[in-house]
Amino acid sequence: MRNALRITAGILACCLSGVVLAGYADDRAEIENLSNRYMVAVDAGDMDTVMATWTDDGVLEWARGVDKGKAAIRKAMEGFATARTSSIPAGATAWPRGRHFILNHVIDVNGNTAKTIAYWFEITNSTPQKNVQLVYFGHYEDELVKQNGRWLFKSRKVFNESLSNSALFYPGLGEKTQPKP
Numbered sequence: 001m002r003n004a005l006r007i008t009a010g011i012l013a014c015c016l017s018g019v020v021l022a023g024y025a026d027d028r029a030e031i032e033n034l035s036n037r038y039m040v041a042v043d044a045g046d047m048d049t050v051m052a053t054w055t056d057d058g059v060l061e062w063a064r065g066v067d068k069g070k071a072a073i074r075k076a077m078e079g080f081a082t083a084r085t086s087s088i089p090a091g092a093t094a095w096p097r098g099r100h101f102i103l104n105h106v107i108d109v110n111g112n113t114a115k116t117i118a119y120w121f122e123i124t125n126s127t128p129q130k131n132v133q134l135v136y137f138g139h140y141e142d143e144l145v146k147q148n149g150r151w152l153f154k155s156r157k158v159f160n161e162s163l164s165n166s167a168l169f170y171p172g173l174g175e176k177t178q179p180k181p
Contacts, residue, residue: 062158096126112146
């Protein structure tokens with residue numbers, strides 16, 4: 001009887017740990033997909049999809065300042081949407097583009113909240129030579145919440161390591177300050 005209880009407890013523990021790990025894997029995949037959806041929508045100038053990735057009280061901290069709430073974030077980012085289409089000359093059959101990429105996600109899920117760090121970069125073919133060049137690069141430090149079964153950005157810090165909000169060290173990336181002599 002005692003061995004049967006141990007075996008049953010062991011089987012139950014294995015099954016429950018599989019459910020927990022599956023839940024974490026699902027959350028991680030959904031968070032990565034959220035980040036990817038955001039990047040694709042930014043490049044397409046699709047502000048409705050961009051805004052669908054945010055909580056109502058989201059905070060965006062980036063090279064252009066700090067924007068709080070969906071309305072402020074939309075207003076701050078709408079330049080991306082209008083710049084995409086306003087740069088197309090009349091009669092054009094093709095037009096140069098920029099593309100953002102996100103990679104190296106580090107995702108820490110804790111129930112219905114998560115923190116992520118990821119690298120990003122942007123390339124363009126809008127050059128005199130018509131070749132592809134790196135435009136900017138940096139990293140994100142995000143706080144997310146799961147609301148109504150969907151992951152959303154609660155806070156997004158965009159570090160553009162090519163612009164004014166670059167820094168000597170990034171503690172969020174685990175970088176340490178240099179020791180003093």
